[in-house]
Amino acid sequence: xxxxxxxxxxxxxxxxxxxxxxxxxxxxxxxxxxxxxxxxxxxxxxxxxxxxxxxxxxxxxxxxxxxxxxxxxxxxxxxxxxxxxxxxxxxxxxxxxxxxxxxxxxxxxxxxxxxxxxxxxxxxxxxxxxxxxxxxxxxxxxxxxxxxxxxxxxxxxxxxxxxxxxxxxxxxxxxxxxxxxxxxxxxxxxxxxxxxxxxxxxxxxxxxxxxxxxxxxxxxxxxxxxxxxxxxxxxx
Numbered sequence: 001x002x003x004x005x006x007x008x009x010x011x012x013x014x015x016x017x018x019x020x021x022x023x024x025x026x027x028x029x030x031x032x033x034x035x036x037x038x039x040x041x042x043x044x045x046x047x048x049x050x051x052x053x054x055x056x057x058x059x060x061x062x063x064x065x066x067x068x069x070x071x072x073x074x075x076x077x078x079x080x081x082x083x084x085x086x087x088x089x090x091x092x093x094x095x096x097x098x099x100x101x102x103x104x105x106x107x108x109x110x111x112x113x114x115x116x117x118x119x120x121x122x123x124x125x126x127x128x129x130x131x132x133x134x135x136x137x138x139x140x141x142x143x144x145x146x147x148x149x150x151x152x153x154x155x156x157x158x159x160x161x162x163x164x165x166x167x168x169x170x171x172x173x174x175x176x177x178x179x180x181x182x183x184x185x186x187x188x189x190x191x192x193x194x195x196x197x198x199x200x201x202x203x204x205x206x207x208x209x210x211x212x213x214x215x216x217x218x219x220x221x222x223x224x225x226x227x228x229x230x231x232x233x234x235x236x
Contacts (some may be wrong), residue, residue, distance in 0.1 A: 058083070152209075158195065218234055
């Protein structure tokens with residue numbers, strides 16, 4: 001995210017800054033995102049197709065550290081720069097990473113606070129849906145400027161049909177999946193309400209168009225799980 005994104009993501013930034021809320025963060029994503037472990041593993045494999053064994057990877061939205069840990073464990077030669085605006089979430093990332101933190105530089109801030117690179121690859125998982133379309137494309141373009149030519153970029157976030165009837169169906173499925181994964185009814189209902197009112201979900205076609213316009217002309221879908229989608233693209 002950039003500094004310009006702050007207003008659009010304040011609801012969730014406040015939540016991610018609450019010590020009680022973030023204390024159990026690592027338990028939460030698997031309840032709401034189908035196949036999260038597989039998504040992390042696929043992300044590493046897709047990057048590995050095109051980056052060297054000693055790659056440096058930019059990870060935007062790194063708070064919590066789950067994808068950082070998965071990639072660091074699977075690819076012991078890689079180093080990472082993880083960027084997140086919430087200090088409490090970066091603290092969770094440090095605890096999640098443990099000794100792996102030695103290979104990770106954590107930066108508090110938004111995409112404008114990230115080093116210029118150039119990086120061998122980049123990821124942005126479960127983050128871009130907090131941004132309005134114009135800011136989302138600006139952020140994607142800022143990631144592109146920090147990458148080497150043809151470097152891979154993996155993005156995954158909430159993305160589902162936005163027609164009124166379909167939107168309601170997919171939000172209900174999101175809530176149902178959370179409850180089937182162990183979230184209690186109140187937690188699942190609150191999560192649905194927050195997504196419905198505060199998150200800038202787009203239609204998958206619109207999301208893909210933003211990635212292409214932001215500098216990844218070959219962006220293509222590799223992951224689809226209920227209301228989440230993931231794309232791989234290369235810096236054009």
